[in-house]
């Protein structure tokens with residue numbers, strides 16, 4: 001394992017973001033002037049390069065960031081290293097928005113759709129990210145879907161399961177395990193940017209993550225620390241984060 005910190009929320013540097021693990025590497029980039037996706041593309045290019053190097057050296061990167069879009073760089077890095085992964089994506093949200101369908105305009109609601117080849121293509125084109133087939137994507141507990149997301153998922157090959165339904169759908173090849181902490185019920189994890197009620201508890205999420213780590217060939221992990229800085233999420237999530245590096 002190797003812990004990589006990317007202390008950003010989208011293109012915004014958050015040097016004070018509390019992370020639940022001490023990093024071996026921290027990615028900080030001089031981002032160009034320009035559109036937000038162009039700025040994020042410059043950041044994720046560095047993430048991809050570092051992930052590819054670490055994977056090439058036989059290590060499993062655990063990438064900590066403040067959002068879910070950093071996953072674009074992680075998956076591109078895995079592809080560069082010859083380990084094109086399936087995705088097991090824990091998140092309260094679907095993250096399958098597009099510029100046309102998003103009513104909030106929140107760019108952090110796009111990354112799964114970008115990973116399967118849709119939505120805004122700026123980052124994918126800049127860093128050479130190839131589409132992950134929809135059938136290789138499992139959304140775990142995406143309980144908070146916008147109407148356009150529900151409509152898209154109803155016609156897509158992406159699978160969606162509750163935490164307890166995971167054992168039946170685990171992929172057999174290399175896996176990128178993504179964990180947006182907002183999958184956890186907000187009663188147990190206050191301070192989330194996008195709290196979504198009625199989620200699984202921390203113990204159930206930890207058990208499910210443990211099962212993925214032990215049943216799949218997990219080649220990289222992304223931990224999206226989507227909390228407001230200063231709200232103590234890093235402490236609540238500490239034992240779950242330790243589980244990720246224990247492997």
Ligand SMILES: NC(=[NH2+])NCCC[C@H](N)C(=O)O
Nearest residue numbers: 068093097104106108109194
């Ligand atoms: N992974 C997340 N926290 N995503 C938040 C997305 C919220 C909402 N679905 C939107 O697109 O605006």
